[in-house]
Amino acid sequence: MTVAAPVPETKVDPTDPGVRWLRHRLAAGVVSGLALWTTFPPMEWGFLAWIALAPLFWLVVLPDAPAKSYLAAWAGGLVFWVLAVPWLRMIGSWAWIGWIVLGLVFSLWWPLFLLMARWAVFRLRTPLMLAAPIAWVTTEYLRAYFLTGFPWYYLAHSQYRYLPVIQVADITGSLGISLVIAMVNAWLVDLVTLPLFRPAGRRSKLTGGQSARLWIVTLVLGTTLCYGAYRLSTARFRPGPRVALLQSNLPQGQKNRDREKALAGFVGLIRRAITVEPRPDLIVWPETSYPFSFIMMSPDVNVATLKRQLADISGTISPWEWLETRRAVLENLAELATVAGAPMLVGCGVWDHEPDGLHQYNTAVLFRPSQPGFEFYHKMHLVPFGEFIPLLQALPWLANLTPYRDRIPSLSAGKDPRTFEVGPYRIAAVICFEDTIPQVIGRFFASPDRSQQPDILVNLSNDGWYPGSSELDTHLAIGVFRTIEHRVPLVRAVNTGFTAMVDASGEIRARLPKDREDLLIVDVPLDDRTTWYSRWGDWLGISCLAVTIGWFPLGLIRPRRRARPHA
DSSP states (O other), rough: OOOOOOOBBBOOOOOOOGGGGGHHHHHHHHHHHEEEEEHHHHTOGGGGGGTTTHHHHHHHSSSSHHHHHHHHHHHHHHHHHHHHHGGGGGOOOTTHHHHHHHHHHHHTTTHHHHHHHHHHIIOOOOOOHHHHHHHHHHHHHHHHHGGGGGSOGGGGGTTOHHHHHHHTTHHHHHHHHHHHHHHHHHHHHHHHOOOOEEETTTTEEEHHHHHHHHHHHHHHHHHHHHHHHHHHTTOEEEEEEEEEEEOOOOOOTTTTTTTHHHHHHHHHHHHHHHTSSOSSSSSEEOOTOSSSSSEETTTTTTHHHHHHTTTTOOSSOOOOHHHHHHHHHHHHHHHHHHHHHHHHEEEEEEEETTTTTTEEEEEEEOOOOOOOOEEEEESSSOOOOTOOOOTTTOOOGGGGGGOSSSSOOOOOOOSSOEEEEEEEEEEEEGGGGGGGGHHHEEEEEESSEEEEEEEOEEEEEEEETTTTTTHHHHHHHHHHHHHHHHHHOEEEESSSSSOOOOOOOSSEEEEOOOSSSSSEEEEEEEEOOOHHHHHHSHHHHHHHHHHHHHHHHHHTSOOOOSSSSOO
């Protein structure tokens, strides 16, 4: 009787020459940074996101983690961010400073991730497939609030064209897709670095740990895709308003040089829009596209107060000239709305005179045909260094990081998420990068009553700072996730960027080519579905943050392990 020799346990050693490329920690970080960059515009190799972070995650499970591991993670983050946001340099010849500073600051999230994940793996013996996704989602969630928030380049955003993958965002937000992608990357590391087979008679079979991991990945991915297919197949859209979206092509440095010519371009687009039957129910201008100052004034402001406030704007203009400008602008916009025969949503820079002081806003103003007065929404989320300068009084040199020289930006933020009623539809106007900030859009959906929530998101943007760059594509890609999270369509009127319409399933149904003046008229499909995310917001991000905070006190009472479990 012949007894078969036992099959030895198979284990891949991450320091073995067979995986020699992994021996260099710095290479691991840089490879992850490069690979992750390719998943976003301009390359958009979204499929690589599912493996791009595996080299970085390998640093998590190394038995020892000298400073070189954290340096490697930081280097990978720096490579990614420097390659991802070169469009910041287009603001001006000096803007490379802001580009480098942003890259240096946000690259620190990668070693922070490494610290959190390693703590969980070695102190708490948490499986990498659990530790890495939670730690990664925590860093993405924190970035949405750091320095007022920059939630760009989430892992999820690389998948904006893969509709079945991203439908789960109506439960988890975009962070849920990031978690799934990070889990798959972690699984690949476990596949390579943990025991793969164990003896089973004359054959070998997967170890219990590898089998469990395979089942978990299959279940999570399968559930995500099946849910996505179900949500796409059961979408039932109903007809909504017809919207005319005006797209200008005015370089930022020329927007205010020939104001009459700029205004004539928009008037020409409006005249084109009203020749198409049926006529639009709403006409939308891009952000700050109206070339003259829009002036709001409280009736409690007297002449003396107005004169004092005007000194902050110009030392040469009189109160009477200012009041005449106000009257002319109001009449001009009201007349355009009447000629168009439809409500008109106009992006304006606003001076608001109040008894307590002069305020400047980035605003969307709604005019209705043949009706006096107007409605407005002031932008709530201001862009640091573009619309205000944080810590300016303490650090005046920060003014050098702005695109302004003659006048330092000091806009005021709006306080309320106001909506507009256009016929039977409720419209939420969001300005510039607000459609990339999940918590800002969430404020419009805070009411549990669906009838009080917006039917449509309208984004007024000015991408004239970054003509022709990948910022234009990325901005549109991120907006896709707001439509799925709340099951509302998004329409965009943009200067130099992509004017477009995205339905409530995240499909980009129509868009204009960038960098040209044109008109897009769309019939917007409405969706009556409600979502878990609208009600509970970023519950997943909060949960991951709470878990990572809990890791540290728990880890202090447990001894550090030199090796992670092989189960």
